[in-house]
Amino acid sequence: MAKKTKAAKAKTAADFTRKDYAALVDELHYHNKKYYLEDEPEISDADYDDQMRLLKEVEVLHPDWVQPDSPSLKVGGEVREDFAEVKHDPPMMSLDNAMDIAELRAFHDRLLKAGLKKPVYHVEPKFDGLAIDLVYEKGVLTVGSTRGDGEVGEDITHNVRTVANVPLRLMLDNPPEYLSIRGEVIIKLKDFEKLNKRQEKEGKKLFANPRNTAAGALRQQDSKEAKDKYLSFFPYTLAKIKDAKKRFDKDMRTQDAIWKKVFPALGFKTSAYHLVTEIEGVEKYYEKMTADRSSVEYDLDGLVIKLNDTTEWENFGATTKAPRWAIALKFPARSGITKLERVTYQVGRTGVITPVANLVPINLGGVMVSRASLHNADEIERLDLHEGDMVEVVRSGDVIPKVVAAKSDKRAKKAKPIKFITACPSCGKKLVREDVFFRCVNPACPEMNEAFLQFFVSKNGLDIEFLGAEWVAKLLKNKKIKDYADLFAITKEDLLEFEGMGELLANKILKSIDAKRQVPFPKLLTAVGIPNVGEHIASVLAEHFGSPESLAAASEAELTAVHEIGPGTAASVAEWFADKTNQQRLKKLQANGVVILKAENTRVSDDFDGKTFVFTGTLTKFTREGAEAEVKARGGRAASSVSKKTDFVVVGADAGSKAQKAKELGVAIISEAEFAKML
Numbered sequence: 001m002a003k004k005t006k007a008a009k010a011k012t013a014a015d016f017t018r019k020d021y022a023a024l025v026d027e028l029h030y031h032n033k034k035y036y037l038e039d040e041p042e043i044s045d046a047d048y049d050d051q052m053r054l055l056k057e058v059e060v061l062h063p064d065w066v067q068p069d070s071p072s073l074k075v076g077g078e079v080r081e082d083f084a085e086v087k088h089d090p091p092m093m094s095l096d097n098a099m100d101i102a103e104l105r106a107f108h109d110r111l112l113k114a115g116l117k118k119p120v121y122h123v124e125p126k127f128d129g130l131a132i133d134l135v136y137e138k139g140v141l142t143v144g145s146t147r148g149d150g151e152v153g154e155d156i157t158h159n160v161r162t163v164a165n166v167p168l169r170l171m172l173d174n175p176p177e178y179l180s181i182r183g184e185v186i187i188k189l190k191d192f193e194k195l196n197k198r199q200e201k202e203g204k205k206l207f208a209n210p211r212n213t214a215a216g217a218l219r220q221q222d223s224k225e226a227k228d229k230y231l232s233f234f235p236y237t238l239a240k241i242k243d244a245k246k247r248f249d250k251d252m253r254t255q256d257a258i259w260k261k262v263f264p265a266l267g268f269k270t271s272a273y274h275l276v277t278e279i280e281g282v283e284k285y286y287e288k289m290t291a292d293r294s295s296v297e298y299d300l301d302g303l304v305i306k307l308n309d310t311t312e313w314e315n316f317g318a319t320t321k322a323p324r325w326a327i328a329l330k331f332p333a334r335s336g337i338t339k340l341e342r343v344t345y346q347v348g349r350t351g352v353i354t355p356v357a358n359l360v361p362i363n364l365g366g367v368m369v370s371r372a373s374l375h376n377a378d379e380i381e382r383l384d385l386h387e388g389d390m391v392e393v394v395r396s397g398d399v400i401p402k403v404v405a406a407k408s409d410k411r412a413k414k415a416k417p418i419k420f421i422t423a424c425p426s427c428g429k430k431l432v433r434e435d436v437f438f439r440c441v442n443p444a445c446p447e448m449n450e451a452f453l454q455f456f457v458s459k460n461g462l463d464i465e466f467l468g469a470e471w472v473a474k475l476l477k478n479k480k481i482k483d484y485a486d487l488f489a490i491t492k493e494d495l496l497e498f499e500g501m502g503e504l505l506a507n508k509i510l511k512s513i514d515a516k517r518q519v520p521f522p523k524l525l526t527a528v529g530i531p532n533v534g535e536h537i538a539s540v541l542a543e544h545f546g547s548p549e550s551l552a553a554a555s556e557a558e559l560t561a562v563h564e565i566g567p568g569t570a571a572s573v574a575e576w577f578a579d580k581t582n583q584q585r586l587k588k589l590q591a592n593g594v595v596i597l598k599a600e601n602t603r604v605s606d607d608f609d610g611k612t613f614v615f616t617g618t619l620t621k622f623t624r625e626g627a628e629a630e631v632k633a634r635g636g637r638a639a640s641s642v643s644k645k646t647d648f649v650v651v652g653a654d655a656g657s658k659a660q661k662a663k664e665l666g667v668a669i670i671s672e673a674e675f676a677k678m679l
């Protein structure tokens with residue numbers, strides 16, 4: 001398909017015919033392949049740039065000619081305001097983890113027990129990047145998406161196109177109708193260095209690590225931003241391809257041949273891998289790579305071990321979560337030794353005190369670490385932590401670094417053991433011990449209230465946009481609010497008193513507060529911070545009891561009778577609702593115009609089972625959340641953007657591009673009144 005042609009030579013953009021244009025597209029694909037796949041460029045970068053410029057000139061003159069696989073899309077600049085949902089076909093599974101050799105052995109033994117005779121393992125790098133799915137229809141890249149929950153991801157095609165070594169067109173003469181290929185988007189370490197040098201030069205903030213930077217880049221609205229981050233793609237699975245056997249015959253039978261032959265034939269470059277016939281071979285390779293991992297050109301967090309014989313995959317099948325024929329063997333977390341400067345204490349939103357180790361900054365796997373969690377008082381005791389200790393700190397993935405050991409052999413003779421505080425660092429009240437935690441139980445504790453309200457307005461709470469941590473702190477400090485219920489009585493005058501607050505921002509804040517006046521019950525239950533009640537337990541309680549009134553009336557025994565509710569949770573829920581302050585706040589909340597909607601999971605019917613709704617424009621009868629809750633209560637799904645999978649788009653006043661897109665896709669468009677009728 002990609003051929004070297006001369007059709008486009010010696011012409012200016014104005015002279016181009018449509019055939020010339022197609023030939024130039026082919027030619028640029030050919031050079032991309034030479035450069036990215038074969039490492040054998042035939043033309044200079046300057047010549048390539050010239051041809052690309054010519055292509056873009058032609059596309060400006062003839063926008064109707066632009067092909068969906070035009071190499072100009074690689075340059076970026078496409079802007080998308082929201083990311084549609086993409087249903088993965090087939091779903092993207094995750095892998096089970098083995099944390100050490102013993103767990104790897106257990107995996108191997110399970111396969112032997114299940115009847116495997118002589119396993120050959122394909123050992124692949126486990127990239128520390130972002131898994132994506134690429135769909136090619138008739139050989140052209142049509143959808144690139146994030147993994148999401150494995151079933152449904154986000155459409156990030158515009159950004160994926162800019163990834164240098166993602167071909168926009170498969171290198172096959174007779175491409176299949178549908179092909180799905182999965183792999184990881186990463187930033188190579190040398191590219192990451194280059195990126196941060198550039199940031200430094202431009203006086204911008206440095207990026208923390210390649211993984212987060214890649215993740216951020218893939219979720220940019222403007223694909224130029226993604227293009228800028230030197231992303232690379234490495235495939236690992238050919239998830240689906242029509243008539244694969246006919247095409248690739250026995251090359252589809254082993255993962256090794258897929259990597260060596262099929263991927264390159266499609267136009268993808270693979271990373272290095274290792275084929276071993278004995279489990280001992282995997283162990284040896286793991287030990288070597290654990291020691292050598294910094295010699296690889298990208299971040300690795302382990303190895304992926306798969307049965308090489310793909311015909312066996314089906315035989316071994318999968319659990320609900322992961323295939324049985326593969327496992328991710330993780331490298332030990334990154335660690336280092338540094339000095340403990342002091343221990344400080346944070347008051348959390350439920351009053352729990354968390355000790356934090358303040359450290360002499362240390363570089364752990366490319367990230368500077370100066371603070372690490374010490375979890376609780378027991379942990380300090382377990383570590384036998386003393387003032388000025390040298391401590392071992394570990395960072396793994398995105399989690400907060402933690403202190404895993406104190407080096408007692410390096411301890412100064414007179415060093416005193418660290419003693420957990422007995423009074424709250426914020427309000428000075430005596431702390432109360434509950435299990436392993438110390439808590440401040442003063443309802444007026446300033447730091448606790450601040451942490452509580454900051455959570456309440458955050459994404460995990462009610463998600464009140466524009467009202468960030470800083471404004472919450474100011475509102476509290478200036479006594480504009482005392483508790484969460486007061487948020488719903490804030491006036492514009494209150495807000496405008498603050499320096500840096502303008503009319504525009506004040507309006508935005510008030511609008512987003514208004515948007516939360518109808519709040520689903522489980523969401524509120526999560527946001528108010530009842531000890532032991534997280535998102536999941538909140539929805540269990542909400543589903544069972546339906547309303548705050550009936551939950552408040554439930555005895556501890558009734559609570560414990562609910563599946564998944566243990567005695568500890570039952571006690572804290574009962575205690576929370578028995579508390580006068582909490583009762584008053586709930587009342588005040590409702591007095592301030594907040595309506596608590598029935599539980600999301602309380603099905604009123606199955607009328608909308610399997611149907612997806614998108615709301616756009618301003619609704620008059622419902623708030624956005626309220627309308628979405630109604631859909632969910634009937635077994636439907638509410639999505640944020642329109643795609644082929646959308647069943648109904650409900651259009652309010654001033655509907656924008658979503659209504660337009662629905663029209664283009666032929667999705668049913670209904671008014672708010674029609675929606676109300678459906679209910």
Ligand SMILES: [Zn+2]
Pocket residue numbers: 347424425426427428429440441442445446448
């Ligand atoms: Zn306190």
